[in-house]
Amino acid sequence: xxxxxxxxxxxxxxxxxxxxxxxxxxxxxxxxxxxxxxxxxxxxxxxxxxxxxxxxxxxxxxxxxxxxxxxxxxxxxxxxxxxxxxxxxxxxxxxxxxxxxxxxxxxxxxxxxxxxxxxxxxxxxxxxxxxxxxxxxxxxxxxxxxxxxxxxxxxxxxxxxxxxxxxxxxxxxxxxxxxxxxxxxxxxxxxxxxxxxxxxxxxxxxxxxxxxxxxxxxxxxxxxxx
Amino acid sequence: xxxxxxxxxxxxxxxxxxxxxxxxxxxxxxxxxxxxxxxxxxxxxxxxxxxxxxxxxxxxxxxxxxxxxxxxxxxxxxxxxxxxxxxxxxxxxxxxxxxxxxxxxxxxxxxxxxxxxxxxxxxxxxxxxxxxxxxxxxxxxxxxxxxxxxxxxxxxxxxxxxxxxxxxxxxxxxxxxxxxxxxxxxxxxxxxxxxxxxxxxxxxxxxxxxxxxxxxxxxxxxxxxxxxxxxxxxxxxxxxxxxxxxxxxxxxxxxxxxxxxxxxxxxxxxxxxxxxxxxxxxxxxxxxxxxxxxxxxxxxxxxxxxxxxxxxxx
Numbered sequence: 001x002x003x004x005x006x007x008x009x010x011x012x013x014x015x016x017x018x019x020x021x022x023x024x025x026x027x028x029x030x031x032x033x034x035x036x037x038x039x040x041x042x043x044x045x046x047x048x049x050x051x052x053x054x055x056x057x058x059x060x061x062x063x064x065x066x067x068x069x070x071x072x073x074x075x076x077x078x079x080x081x082x083x084x085x086x087x088x089x090x091x092x093x094x095x096x097x098x099x100x101x102x103x104x105x106x107x108x109x110x111x112x113x114x115x116x117x118x119x120x121x122x123x124x125x126x127x128x129x130x131x132x133x134x135x136x137x138x139x140x141x142x143x144x145x146x147x148x149x150x151x152x153x154x155x156x157x158x159x160x161x162x163x164x165x166x167x168x169x170x171x172x173x174x175x176x177x178x179x180x181x182x183x184x185x186x187x188x189x190x191x192x193x194x195x196x197x198x199x200x201x202x203x204x205x206x207x208x209x210x211x212x213x214x215x216x217x218x219x220x221x222x223x224x225x226x
Numbered sequence: 227x228x229x230x231x232x233x234x235x236x237x238x239x240x241x242x243x244x245x246x247x248x249x250x251x252x253x254x255x256x257x258x259x260x261x262x263x264x265x266x267x268x269x270x271x272x273x274x275x276x277x278x279x280x281x282x283x284x285x286x287x288x289x290x291x292x293x294x295x296x297x298x299x300x301x302x303x304x305x306x307x308x309x310x311x312x313x314x315x316x317x318x319x320x321x322x323x324x325x326x327x328x329x330x331x332x333x334x335x336x337x338x339x340x341x342x343x344x345x346x347x348x349x350x351x352x353x354x355x356x357x358x359x360x361x362x363x364x365x366x367x368x369x370x371x372x373x374x375x376x377x378x379x380x381x382x383x384x385x386x387x388x389x390x391x392x393x394x395x396x397x398x399x400x401x402x403x404x405x406x407x408x409x410x411x412x413x414x415x416x417x418x419x420x421x422x423x424x425x426x427x428x429x430x431x432x433x434x435x436x437x438x439x440x441x442x443x444x445x446x447x448x449x450x451x452x453x454x455x456x457x458x459x460x461x462x463x464x465x466x467x468x469x470x471x472x473x474x475x476x477x478x479x480x481x482x483x484x485x486x487x488x489x490x491x492x493x494x495x496x497x498x499x500x501x502x503x504x505x506x507x508x509x510x511x512x513x514x515x516x517x518x519x520x521x522x523x524x525x526x527x528x529x530x531x532x533x534x535x536x537x538x539x540x
Contacts, residue, residue, distance in 0.1 A: 012402055019403040019536055026528055030521070103524035110531040117535050139535055 010058045011133045014178060017051045018140040021174060022113070025147045025167055030106045032098070034087050037163050038080050044167075045075035048174050055181045063185045064177075071173075074192045079166065082199050086206055087159055090216060100154045109147050116142035137178035144171025158209065158216040162202050169195065230318050233481055237312040238304055240490050245454070245461035246270035247494070252501045259509050270457065277450035285347045285443050295343035296444070296451040302336035303458035310386050310462070311469045313489040315394075315477035317387050325384035326374050326466075333462065336455060337363065344440035355439020358516075362425065362436065365523045366418050369411065372530035376408045377470075379537040386470045393474045404536030407529045409471050413503075414526035416467055420460040422504055424511040425519055434513070461497075468496040 006014070024044040028037045049072035056064030100108065120138035129135070148168025152161055173191070176183060209216050250267035257264030284292065308320050309329045324332070341359055344352035374384070380399065381389040393400045418425055421437045430438050441452045469477060476492035478485035514521065 008398060012398065015536065016403050019407070019532060023529075023532065026525075030525060101520075103518075103520040106521075106524040106528050110528045113531055113535060117538065121538070135538060136535070139538075 006058065006133060010054070013054055014051065014133050015136050017047050017054070018136055018174065018178065021047045021051075021170070022140045022143060025144050025171075026106060026109055028163065028167060029109050029147055029151060030102045032102055034157065034159055035084075037160060038083055038087065041083075041163055041166060041170075042076050042080040044170055045079075046072055048170060048177065049076060051174065052177050055177055059181050061182050064181060066185065067188050070189065070192055074196065075166075075170070079195060079199055082203065083159065083162070086203055090159065090206065090210070098154070099156075105150065105154055109143075109150060112146035112150065113139070113143040116140075116146060134179065137175055141171050141175025141179075144168070144174065147171075156217040156219045158202070158206055158218070161218070162199065165198070166195070227319070229481060233314055233478075233486060234308060234318040234320060236486055237307045237314070237318070240312055240493070241307040241458055241461050241465070242304065244490070244494065245457040246274060248461050248464065248497050248501070249457045251494075251498060252504060255501060255505045256508060259505055270453075274450050274454060277453070278447050280446035282446045282448060285349070287346075287348045288443070289346055291339075291346045292343050292443075293448075295339040295346075296448045296455065298339040299336035299455040300451045300458075302332045302339075303455045303462065305332050306462050307465075310466055311390055311477060312465050312493070313478050313486045314481050315387065315390055315469075315474075315479055316481070317385070321387070322385075326377065326386055327384060329386075329462075329466075330370060330374065333459060334363075334367075336459065340440050340452065344443075347443040349443055351435075351439045351442045355436055355442065358436045359440055362418065362519065365520055366415060369523055369527045369530055370415055372527060372534065373408055373411050373415065376404065376411075376530055376533040376537060379534060380404055380408070386466065389470050390474045390477070393471075402536065404533045405471075407533035407536060409467075411526045411529035411533060412467055412471055414522050414529070416463055416500075417504065417507060418523065419463055420504075421456070423508045424514045424522060427513050434516075464497050464500055465493070468493070468500060472496075472500070 021044045024040045024047070027040040028044075031037065031040070049068045052064050052068035052071055056062065056068065117135075117139045119142055120135045123138055124135040127134070145168050148164045148166075148171060151164030151167060155161060155164065169191075206216055213221065215221075247267060247270070250270045253269070254264045254267045306329050308318070309324050309332075337359070341356045344356035344359075346352075377389055378384050381392045383389070393405070399405060417423070426436055427434050431442070435442075437456065441449065444452055468474075473496045476489065476496070478489040
């Protein structure tokens with residue numbers, strides 16, 4: 001396993017990137033403007049691309065450079081651009097009705113991180129890797145997943161829900177980059193195209209919602225249609 | 227030994243005498259950023275002198291608490307510099323009286339007395355100011371404790387001197403995410419505790435005032451003491467931020483007179499840097515409304531939690 005034998009500098013670089021992307025997930029959780037979510041998501045994707053390149057450099061996996069470029073192009077540019085187009089078409093600049101206030105969701109997110117840390121420490125100790133960057137990677141991965149779930153739960157706008165899904169996915173990708181580098185290249189490309197299809201389908205769904213229901217907020221979707 | 231005692235007195239004197247200068251520098255910079263002339267960096271000294279020459283006017287409803295609060299607040303602010311590295315990077319004779327938590331306790335005691343005094347006179351503004359201040363304290367205190375816990379986990383000690391030595395000796399710790407997040411979390415607390423935007427308003431006497439509301443009934447020398455105490459509190463928090471967390475360098479190592487003087491000069495330089503960051507925040511941020519006070523503090527709480535997560539790595 002690569003991460004068990006890292007130089008201190010590489011370990012601190014990895015941990016800095018991982019924690020910075022966790023912080024960006026919190027920026028998405030705490031802000032209420034849809035545009036800010038998008039910027040934070042794009043930046044997070046760029047950080048993950050940088051992480052891929054760094055893992056490729058320190059672990060001698062040349063194919064990770066390609067994955068880094070693909071991540072930056074697809075997740076960092078194309079997906080945010082497509083979502084930005086949808087946001088412009090929607091005329092919704094922010095979440096109007098929030099279930100949980102931004103600050104409360106930040107605190108809930110902080111507890112999610114603590115929970116993730118406890119779980120990750122247990123896993124790390126079981127594997128005999130306690131106290132290394134593995135624990136941190138697991139923590140960041142689990143907590144980004146939990147934050148993605150949280151965003152899916154407490155937000156109503158369709159666009160923030162898809163972003164929640166993308167954050168969740170980013171978390172898994174980030175964890176896999178650190179924990180199991182050298183995953184087959186094909187798998188990564190398949191995941192990227194999956195994401196593209198998700199966003200395209202979502203664009204169609206938004207069009208449908210606007211034309212038939214007149215809103216994209218899940219608060220208004222109350223009637224069951226068989 | 228005598229030299230150490232003299233140094234300790236010098237630490238307290240430095241806080242006492244330089245605190246108005248720090249306030250003056252920040253206010254003057256703000257005026258300059260807003261393209262105004264500004265009264266100069268020595269204006270707080272002139273204000274204090276003017277207030278000390280006025281007579282004391284007491285509200286009829288005030289009790290002994292009203293008298294005692296400024297004195298206790300002022301004394302508390304003169305006690306804290308004994309515990310923290312202001313000029314020297316080694317502990318002085320009385321520095322082991324208390325750790326970081328002890329310093330925090332004494333700082334809070336001063337604030338508590340002012341809150342009581344605000345309630346004491348029975349005026350509406352004093353009550354509102356006290357209630358707002360207490361609400362802010364409720365929001366800020368958990369974060370402060372978490373920051374202390376983070377520092378403790380980072381340095382495996384609660385003494386500010388140990389943290390200072392560790393950060394100077396090990397650049398890896400200085401650049402670790404845990405430390406950087408602690409700095410960010412403490413910066414938010416610094417803005418909240420020193421009456422700056424985005425929570426406190428920049429104009430003083432208005433309906434939304436918090437700190438000013440508590441001391442609205444005071445006049446003359448007692449008001450001067452309170453003002454001076456709040457400037458010293460600002461100076462102390464900046465000292466902890468710079469000398470313990472952000473810029474732990476340029477302190478007197480041997481304890482000579484020249485070294486102490488140089489440390490004082492370096493301290494003002496560091497504070498000017500931090501003050502510039504504060505001025506940027508004050509210029510770019512607008513004031514938050516009452517029900518959004520928790521947002522910056524929740525962010526700070528979060529940063530502290532992330533820092534604690536980061537300390538689990540090494």
